[in-house]
Amino acid sequence: MNTIGSELRLTLFGASHGPCVGAVLDGVPPGMAIDIGRVQNEVDLRRPSPGIGTPRAEVDKVEVVSGVMEGRSTGAPITLMVVNRDTDSSKYERFKNVPRPGHADLTARSKYSECTDLRGGGQFSGRMTVALVAAGAIAKMLLEERGVRVSAYTRQIGKVVDEEERSASEAVLSRSNEVRAATPELADRMRQEILDASKDGDSVGGVVECIVDGLPMGLGEPFFDTVEGELAKMMFSVPGVKGVEFGSGFRAASMRGSQHNDPFVLVDGKVRTAKNDAGGILGGITNGMPVVFRVAIKPTASIAKGQRSLDLESGQQTELKIEGRHDPCIAPRAVPAVEAGAALILADLIIRGGVID
Numbered sequence: 001m002n003t004i005g006s007e008l009r010l011t012l013f014g015a016s017h018g019p020c021v022g023a024v025l026d027g028v029p030p031g032m033a034i035d036i037g038r039v040q041n042e043v044d045l046r047r048p049s050p051g052i053g054t055p056r057a058e059v060d061k062v063e064v065v066s067g068v069m070e071g072r073s074t075g076a077p078i079t080l081m082v083v084n085r086d087t088d089s090s091k092y093e094r095f096k097n098v099p100r101p102g103h104a105d106l107t108a109r110s111k112y113s114e115c116t117d118l119r120g121g122g123q124f125s126g127r128m129t130v131a132l133v134a135a136g137a138i139a140k141m142l143l144e145e146r147g148v149r150v151s152a153y154t155r156q157i158g159k160v161v162d163e164e165e166r167s168a169s170e171a172v173l174s175r176s177n178e179v180r181a182a183t184p185e186l187a188d189r190m191r192q193e194i195l196d197a198s199k200d201g202d203s204v205g206g207v208v209e210c211i212v213d214g215l216p217m218g219l220g221e222p223f224f225d226t227v228e229g230e231l232a233k234m235m236f237s238v239p240g241v242k243g244v245e246f247g248s249g250f251r252a253a254s255m256r257g258s259q260h261n262d263p264f265v266l267v268d269g270k271v272r273t274a275k276n277d278a279g280g281i282l283g284g285i286t287n288g289m290p291v292v293f294r295v296a297i298k299p300t301a302s303i304a305k306g307q308r309s310l311d312l313e314s315g316q317q318t319e320l321k322i323e324g325r326h327d328p329c330i331a332p333r334a335v336p337a338v339e340a341g342a343a344l345i346l347a348d349l350i351i352r353g354g355v356i357d
């Protein structure tokens with residue numbers, strides 16, 4: 001499926017080295033103010049930074065093709081498009097026969113035959129997230145009108161871990177540095193971790209944490225469309241994501257109930273919890289606390305270091321050294337994609353929950 005969502009439906013189209021990538025967002029209520037400058041700002045946050053991102057230099061100008069007139073949504077599907085300009089497909093021909101370890105070349109070929117478009121990773125490329133981020137900016141506007149804020153930041157790059165519990169406001173501060181760390185000191189150490197991997201012709205993974213505050217109690221559609229389930233599905237659609245955990249996540253397995261249970265308290269007349277090991281979700285339903293989740297992102301598959309692969313025609317083992325332009329670390333550029341994905345899912349759940357007509 002290239003479509004996700006129930007009442008607010010997102011379809012992505014295009015490919016990394018095709019003419020464009022884009023998004024169709026259906027279900028945006030009519031009359032909503034759409035700030036295209038804001039959409040562009042979000043997309044710009046995803047652009048690579050010199051040294052720690054791919055040298056592929058895309059302008060990433062968002063064009064609105066339908067669904068917005070005089071700064072407001074018309075109720076028709078909103079189509080957003082970003083033209084691909086800086087494509088160099090010369091390095092990708094070989095991967096049809098010698099698939100990149102860790103990338104989707106082999107599985108794409110087995111599913112779609114040799115007609116599959118592997119140029120720049122085709123539809124499996126991180127490039128698709130430019131359209132996700134553009135559509136997510138509109139979902140963010142819809143949420144912000146209702147006091148909901150979605151903010152993500154880089155929590156870990158390789159061995160450099162941010163050990164502090166962060167607020168949504170601290171996550172927003174990460175917009176001031178290119179690795180999207182919560183503090184300048186962490187940003188320096190994380191940048192160095194990426195540069196060290198890159199110098200070795202290698203790559204490094206990371207963790208992105210997302211905090212959503214202002215959500216009402218009661219969102220989520222049990223049994224199967226729980227808030228965790230819907231968010232996790234979206235997060236696993238972001239290329240390179242290998243794990244998602246909510247609240248204390250996997251740490252919960254080593255805790256006792258007396259530690260993990262969040263005591264209920266009254267704050268300004270509202271039922272809240274004294275801490276948030278549940279990550280803002282109980283029974284698949286939001287409990288009025290911030291929804292907090294973390295996304296584990298693998299080290300980039302395409303590395304310059306020699307790797308073992310197979311020549312599929314001859315069946316011979318062969319060494320692959322990947323040329324071309326790649327991100328030595330995906331995590332910083334995935335931060336806007338995580339925010340966008342979360343915003344789209346939560347906006348859909350808000351509409352489904354009847355909070356918006």
Ligand SMILES: Cc1cc2nc3c(=O)[nH]c(=O)nc-3n(C[C@H](O)[C@H](O)[C@H](O)COP(=O)(O)O)c2cc1C
Nearest residue numbers: 103104124125126239240241301302326327330333
């Ligand atoms: C923003 C972003 C940028 C990415 N850049 C690269 C890249 O330069 N090289 C690469 O091999 N993979 C990159 N990826 C990840 C691949 O697209 C992904 O690993 C691949 O499609 C296989 O999918 P999987 O890792 O989810 O199994 C990027 C992902 C994102 C979200």
